[in-house]
Amino acid sequence: MANVALRLKPGREKSLLRRHPWIFSGAIQHVDGEPASGETVDLLASDRQFLARAAYSPTSQIRARVWTFEDEPVDKEFFRQRIRSAIAARSPLLLGEGPGVRSNAYRLIYAESDGIPGLIVDRYDDILVLQSLTAGSEFWKETLADLLLEETGLATIYERSDADVRELEGLEPKVGNLRGNLSSFLFPITEHNLKFNVNLQSGHKTGFYLDQRLNRLRVRALAKDKDVLDGFCYTGGFTVNALAGGAKSVLSMDSSAEALELCKENIALNNLNLTRQTSFEGDVFQLLRRFRDEGRSFDLVILDPPKFAPTAAQAERAARGYKDINLLAFKLLRSHGTLVTFSCSGGIEAGLFQKIIAGAALDAGVEAQIVEHLSQGPDHPVALNFPEGAYLKGLVCIRK
Ligand code: SAH
Numbered sequence: 001m002a003n004v005a006l007r008l009k010p011g012r013e014k015s016l017l018r019r020h021p022w023i024f025s026g027a028i029q030h031v032d033g034e035p036a037s038g039e040t041v042d043l044l045a046s047d048r049q050f051l052a053r054a055a056y057s058p059t060s061q062i063r064a065r066v067w068t069f070e071d072e073p074v075d076k077e078f079f080r081q082r083i084r085s086a087i088a089a090r091s092p093l094l095l096g097e098g099p100g101v102r103s104n105a106y107r108l109i110y111a112e113s114d115g116i117p118g119l120i121v122d123r124y125d126d127i128l129v130l131q132s133l134t135a136g137s138e139f140w141k142e143t144l145a146d147l148l149l150e151e152t153g154l155a156t157i158y159e160r161s162d163a164d165v166r167e168l169e170g171l172e173p174k175v176g177n178l179r180g181n182l183s184s185f186l187f188p189i190t191e192h193n194l195k196f197n198v199n200l201q202s203g204h205k206t207g208f209y210l211d212q213r214l215n216r217l218r219v220r221a222l223a224k225d226k227d228v229l230d231g232f233c234y235t236g237g238f239t240v241n242a243l244a245g246g247a248k249s250v251l252s253m254d255s256s257a258e259a260l261e262l263c264k265e266n267i268a269l270n271n272l273n274l275t276r277q278t279s280f281e282g283d284v285f286q287l288l289r290r291f292r293d294e295g296r297s298f299d300l301v302i303l304d305p306p307k308f309a310p311t312a313a314q315a316e317r318a319a320r321g322y323k324d325i326n327l328l329a330f331k332l333l334r335s336h337g338t339l340v341t342f343s344c345s346g347g348i349e350a351g352l353f354q355k356i357i358a359g360a361a362l363d364a365g366v367e368a369q370i371v372e373h374l375s376q377g378p379d380h381p382v383a384l385n386f387p388e389g390a391y392l393k394g395l396v397c398i399r400k
Helices: 076-088 137-139 142-152 162-168 210-222 237-244 257-267 284-293 312-332 349-365
Strands: 005-008 020-025 028-032 040-046 050-056 064-070 104-111 121-126 127-132 156-161 174-179 188-189 193-199 227-231 251-256 275-282 300-305 333-343 368-376 392-399
Touching: 005 050, 020 162, 040 064, 050 104, 050 137, 076 104, 076 142, 104 188, 104 210, 121 142, 127 142, 127 312, 137 142, 142 156, 142 174, 162 193, 188 251, 188 368, 193 257, 210 300, 210 333, 210 368, 210 392, 227 284, 227 312, 237 251, 237 257, 237 300, 251 284, 257 275, 284 312, 300 312, 312 333, 333 368, 349 392
Parallel strands: 005 040, 127 156, 227 251, 227 300, 251 275, 300 333
Antiparallel strands: 005 028, 020 064, 040 050, 050 064, 104 121, 121 127, 156 174, 188 193, 333 392, 368 392
16 A cells, blocks of 8 residues: 555545546545555545556546556556557557558557556657656656656656646656767657658657558558648658658648648658649648639648647537638539548547538538548557547548
């Protein structure tokens, strides 16, 4: 037993019995002892029965995140086993690599889904990029860093603990070398045999949207001889794949000039035809309207916007945003054209997203059908006891 514990209100142990790993502040009756931020505490039912061992987050609404539901020590060896099993789950087969196809960038550890709440580790070839998001992962960070090197045999960990959610945990942003030395912030990776330069210091998330890896390959297969529009292109993940797949033209839009510049560099890095690609810097909402007014049309439209609704509270406003861009996209699609549309908002469930897209088609006055459902890749698994881990939804729709 840990000597500090959180006693729950009667009946509030239910979610833990279903093995959901979060305890909210409102479920807690009493804090026994004075646990420090991130310290391991026992979660006890109102009758003091042991339920789980968890990390204490004194400032967050999510007051505790479970490490284990067993009465076992939470120590270096505990985390070693969790890290080992996460690594074992990333076999090339599971990662979706075909024969002769190579990627060297993928998510190695995905927080709650891998039984280590708060810890994200992405592997970029021989560099690990670590994000610590909670008090618990912060408490164990040095141990976790040592273990990561021991278990992977690598030497470099770069820290990108600059996500906004850290603030809820009372943690300052931290960016820099955690182990070893990064020789250059711009780091080349291979994804399904294409090369991308990734900015590990200032790129979004840990540098690249690794969750879209397999979907980018899908777009490559769909792009041959197509006029493609890539809305929210970032550093060109879909654009480069569309060109590699033989697209006739690709129009890439983003509000970030820096992202568009890296997109061009990534096209050149793969010796693809730059004359087939055009960049538009600006707001996708406005650019799509302008294109509609100009009567432009495309065979393949990709929409991969940022998170409009991080939580369910913003779902309604977000739904309007998704509907707006998808309605315009349907209008820009030629007959038999394809829309590949995504939402990475945790607050918008798959069923709701599909309804929003249906509403967009209806209001655009087009008939369309879904031919494929897409999601985050297998390196971003979803633990069955933690459905919140599923956040990326994609639909491939064909306009009649
Ligand atoms: N598809 C990309 C990831 C897209 S991330 C990939 O596979 O790598 C979302 C992008 O949308 C970011 O690059 C951000 O700069 C851009 N963005 C956010 N809001 C925007 C807006 N209103 N108009 C245009 N771009 C926007």
